[in-house]
Amino acid sequence: MSTIPVMIPWLGEEEARAAAEAVRSGWVAQGPRVAEFERAFAAAVGVPHAVAVSSCTTALHLALVGAGLGPGDEVVVPSLSFIATANAVTYVGATPVFADVDPATGNLTPETVAPLLTGRTRAVIAVDQGGVPVDLDAIEELARPRGIAVIEDAACAAGSVRRGRPAGADADLAAFSFHPRKLLTTGEGGMVTCQDGELAARLRRLREHGMSVSAADRHAGTGGAAVLETYDEIGFNHRMTDVQAAIGLVQLGKLPAMVARRRELAAGYRELLGAELAGRLVAEPTYGTSNFQSLWLLLPDEAPDRGQVLAAMAAEGVSARRGIMAAHLEAPYKGAARAPLPVTELLTSRTLILPLFHSLTAEQQERVVAALKGAL
Incomplete structure (x- = not known):
């Protein structure tokens, strides 16, 4: 009996050809394909500017640097998130302050x-x-x-919609992930989106060691004197490669189909689980729709x-996963x-994530639900 994994990226020959073309071009570092991917992603999200980076963690890091966060500042974050959300705050010397979340969606609310x-709060990182x-x-x-600045951690949210607009579209700064567990993947990689052109230009310099002229622009220069770059502030090595961007461009074209398929699969799970269990799945808010990057269920x-439930499902060839961690x-x-986080601690200890990927079949879904019900 084959094992049903929790996720399989939707990758194929088109991505392989795009990556091979980038290799054959002789330009594999950050270059023209990265710039093209940035333009295409910005258009898809509906923002003026997008800056490609090496991961969502580096995207969050740059967003916090761009927002001016540093030592002595406090940033409110959900504990119920991958630890990178809190770590990025620590990288800039600020203090993450953990807030609880809504039990239905797993997200921060004004009430939490x-x-x-406090007087030291300088930002909130709102995670989708x-x-x-x-x-x-x-x-x-x-x-x-x-x-107080608000930064959207849209790591999981490419293709999600809020009030008729793509997730990230209305944020001053948003960070996206292209890890293989996400819908749109470049292997590793991320993107910062923003509304301000001057800030975007600074983030592009910061991702490349603070270099005043990018390596791609210097190498593209023709004739005349050599272009000599300067380094006006301490930057970082947060670059994306053209090989990754080539894959990302293909993936971006697939994103609408990815979202539609995952929403179809999520609806299929709700039907198969029955009313009682389906009512314990993560809920969509009234103001938006999810791409269902993860579909979690509260036991x-x-x-x-x-742990017993996961082990019993694994024995039936189903790789479910524990719910979202609590940092x-x-x-x-x-x-x-600083305060009790009862909802966070309930969700992190009593939820599990069901397999969900583009090629999941009806037969596999039935196996997943049978394994879950048997384990319960």
């Missing part, structure tokens, strides 16, 4: 953020958890009058320990939470 705001769009408007309404109170329970942030 407001009690944690598992692809479920956060209510960015409501959080900005709370934060902006106080002079019933009477269910066995989650405040991990060693680097142990004891850092």
Whole structure:
């Protein structure tokens, strides 16, 4: 019996050809394909500027640097998120302040953020958890009058929609991931989107060691004196390669089909699970739609320990996964939470993520649900 994995990226010959063409071109570092991918991604999201980087973690890092965050500042983040969200805050010397989340969507709300705001709060990182769009408007309404920046961690949300607009479209700064667990993948990679042209230009310099003229532009120069770059501030090596961007361009063209298929599969799970269990799946908000990057389920109170459930499913050839981690329970942030986080601790301990990928068949879905019900 073959094992059903939790995720398989939708990659094929078109991506392979695009990567091979980049290799054959002789330009494999950051270059013209990265610039093309940035333009295409910005157009897809509906933002003026997109800056390609090596991961969503480096995207968050650049966003925080661009927003002026540093030592002594506090940034409100959900603990219920991959640890990179909190780590990026730590990278700039600021302090992550952990907030609880809505039990249905797993996202921050004004009600969970407001009690944690202090005179040192300089930003909130609002995560679109598992692809479920956060209510960015409501959080900005709370934060902006106080002079607090809001950064959207849209790592999982390419293709999700909030109030008729793509996730990330209305954020001053947003960060996306192209990890293989996401819908759109470049192997590793990320993107920062922003509204301000001067900020975008600075982020492009910062991703390349603070270099005033990119390596691609210097090598593209023809005739005349050599272009001599300067380094006016400390930057980073956060670049994406042209090989990755070539794959990303193909993937971007597939994104609408990816989202449609995953929404179809999520609806299929709801039907197969039955009303009681389907009611325990992550919920979509009234103001938006999810790309269902992850489909998680809160186990019933009477269910066995989650580890037992996962082991029983694995014995049936189904690779489900534990729910989203809670950063405040991990060693680097142990004891850092300033207030109880009961919803976060419930969701991180009692949820599991079901297999969901483009090529998942009806027969495989039935196997997943049978394995889950048997384990329960």
